[in-house]
Amino acid sequence: xxxxxxxxxxxxxxxxxxxxxxxxxxxxxxxxxxxxxxxxxxxxxxxxxxxxxxxxxxxxxxxxxxxxxxxxxxxxxxxxxxxxxxxxxxxxxxxxxxxxxxxxxxxxxxxxxxxxxxxxxxxxxxxxxxxxxxxxxxxxxxxxxxxxxxxxxxxxxxxxxxxxxxxxxxxxxxxxxxxxxxxxxxxxxxxxxxxxxxxxxxxxxxxxxxxxxxxxxxxxxxxxxxxxxxxxxxxxxxxxxxxxxxxxxxxxxxxxxxxxxxxxxxxxxxxxxxxxxxxxxxxxxxxxxxxxxxxxxxxxxxxxxxxxxxxxxxxxxxxxxxxxxxxxxxxxxxxxxxxxxxxxxxxxxxxxxxxxxx
Ligand SMILES: NC(=O)c1ccc[n+]([C@@H]2O[C@H](COP(=O)([O-])OP(=O)(O)OC[C@H]3O[C@@H](n4cnc5c(N)ncnc54)[C@H](O)[C@@H]3O)[C@@H](O)[C@H]2O)c1
Numbered sequence: 001x002x003x004x005x006x007x008x009x010x011x012x013x014x015x016x017x018x019x020x021x022x023x024x025x026x027x028x029x030x031x032x033x034x035x036x037x038x039x040x041x042x043x044x045x046x047x048x049x050x051x052x053x054x055x056x057x058x059x060x061x062x063x064x065x066x067x068x069x070x071x072x073x074x075x076x077x078x079x080x081x082x083x084x085x086x087x088x089x090x091x092x093x094x095x096x097x098x099x100x101x102x103x104x105x106x107x108x109x110x111x112x113x114x115x116x117x118x119x120x121x122x123x124x125x126x127x128x129x130x131x132x133x134x135x136x137x138x139x140x141x142x143x144x145x146x147x148x149x150x151x152x153x154x155x156x157x158x159x160x161x162x163x164x165x166x167x168x169x170x171x172x173x174x175x176x177x178x179x180x181x182x183x184x185x186x187x188x189x190x191x192x193x194x195x196x197x198x199x200x201x202x203x204x205x206x207x208x209x210x211x212x213x214x215x216x217x218x219x220x221x222x223x224x225x226x227x228x229x230x231x232x233x234x235x236x237x238x239x240x241x242x243x244x245x246x247x248x249x250x251x252x253x254x255x256x257x258x259x260x261x262x263x264x265x266x267x268x269x270x271x272x273x274x275x276x277x278x279x280x281x282x283x284x285x286x287x288x289x290x291x292x293x294x295x296x297x298x299x300x301x302x303x304x305x306x307x308x309x310x311x312x313x314x315x316x317x318x319x320x321x322x323x324x325x326x327x328x329x330x331x332x333x334x335x336x337x338x339x340x341x342x343x344x345x346x347x348x349x350x351x352x353x354x355x356x357x358x
Contacts, residue, residue: 001070007302008034008068010093012060012084013076014047015040016161017098021073022051024298031302034070037063060084064091071121071305074098077165082107085122089114094121096301099174101318103166105326105344105357108319113350115315121304123311124318126178130296132288133245133253137236138183140256146238147260152180153220154234157227167203169195169332170325172223177321178313179234180211180219187320187341188213193328194336199226209328212338240279252285319344326358 001007009025011018014036025031035055038044048056057063064072064087072088074081074097082102088095089111101124102108115122128134141149154176163171181187188211195204206224213219232247242257258281265275297313304311311317327339344353 002032002068004032006030006032007070007305008032008066010035010037010063010066010069010072010088012037012063012072012074012088013080013098014038014043015075018073018075019047019050020294021075021298022047022054024292024295025073026051026054028295028298028302030306031298034068035063035066060087064088064093069093071096071301075125077163078103078170079165082111085111086114089118089120089122092118092120094123094301094305096121096123096125096298097318098125099127099178099318100166100170100322100325101315102322103170105319105323106354108315108322109344109350109354109357112315112319113354116350121301121308121311122315122318123301123304124313124315124321125297126174126313126317126321127293127297128175128179129182129313130300131247131293132291133247134179134182136254136286136288137243137245140241140243141183141236141238145241145256146236146243147240147262149184149217149236149238151218151220152183152234152236153222154179155222155231157222157224158230159228160225162199162201162205162225167195167197167207168205168223168225169193169207169209169328172225173207173209173221173328174321174325176221176223176234177211177324178317180213180221181317181320181324183236184213184217184219186213187343188219188324190338190340191324191327191331192336192338193331195332204332207328207332211324253288254286256284256286258282258284 011021033054037057044056072093072095074084085097156172193209195207199205205226209221211219234245236243239262240260244255260279264277331339
């Protein structure tokens with residue numbers, strides 16, 4: 001802490017997204033950015049011109065040894081998360097790591113173990129779970145406003161930005177997977193997925209993922225960075241209502257359609273065939289208090305660090321998303337075959353589980 005009682009933050013990886021963390025932690029009254037670390041000297045200099053009070057380094061060890069650093073944000077590409085998070089935990093610092101937490105289940109388990117052994121906060125940046133519209137949607141589902149939840153589907157498409165470290169599914173679908181799990185309140189039982197490297201890359205540029213949550217609840221996620229139409233939409237359909245979350249709309253981010261389809265009693269002479277009734281009603285767009293999801297997420301991280309509380313998007317949450325992504329990889333490799341997801345029961349040590357995983 002500095003003399004103003006502010007926590008010093010180190011940002012590791014300061015590319016397209018990391019610079020947003022620098023801005024947010026500089027804006028929050030409880031924190032300041034002590035150190036920015038990026039391997040690319042020219043990027044570091046560029047960010048340093050915008051934030052002249054932060055220390056700059058290209059060396060991870062130097063950032064972690066800085067005595068002003070109380071907590072660390074890891075925002076490198078996905079393949080760099082494991083090494084940087086482990087080094088930060090070993091240096092005794094609480095960590096907020098971007099999604100996906102790691103690129104393998106074994107690595108996620110090892111990080112959970114490393115954080116637990118040192119009693120350090122390890123939180124994952126599933127930013128959408130700090131988005132006012134998603135929180136409102138969850139409230140509506142939990143208050144039974146949907147009636148019976150039938151299914152969820154989402155579309156996250158745009159032309160670029162194309163990443164060169166992971167495919168479009170690992171890049172974009174963690175958002176939707178984390179939202180689906182949160183809204184439904186559990187992990188899917190099995191997934192199946194198809195995708196294609198349509199741009200001639202060695203990785204999938206487009207993916208269609210089906211998730212089966214049990215109790216007849218299903219989800220579908222379509223991601224693409226090779227689509228000229230930018231869509232950021234998630235739809236929940238239930239027996240009473242259909243709710244649309246449109247993250248690209250500044251005015252009506254959540255729209256509640258008071259429409260639904262319910263089963264009527266089967267008629268005796270219809271041989272058990274069900275009749276369906278359509279409910280029709282208003283379209284309501286509830287007011288969502290304006291707030292920046294990333295700032296809400298960073299504020300929550302600081303609360304957890306200061307009060308020792310469990311993050312809403314903790315490392316277990318991060319592990320679950322990685323488990324689902326790995327199952328999707330296996331399904332892709334087998335032309336969309338269904339892949340079961342076994343919940344990980346932590347009965348033995350994390351290290352033993354890690355050796356058996358992936
Ligand atoms: N939550 C969100 O909405 C959201 C949005 C975009 C990106 N992300 C996530 O943020 C992370 C970064 O994405 P990005 O788009 O900024 O990528 P990027 O490639 O633009 O930036 C990554 C930066 O990390 C640096 N770097 C890599 N390894 C490093 C190391 N060991 N030490 C120091 N610096 C290192 C690179 O030089 C680069 O500047 C990814 O995990 C991505 O999934 C999240």
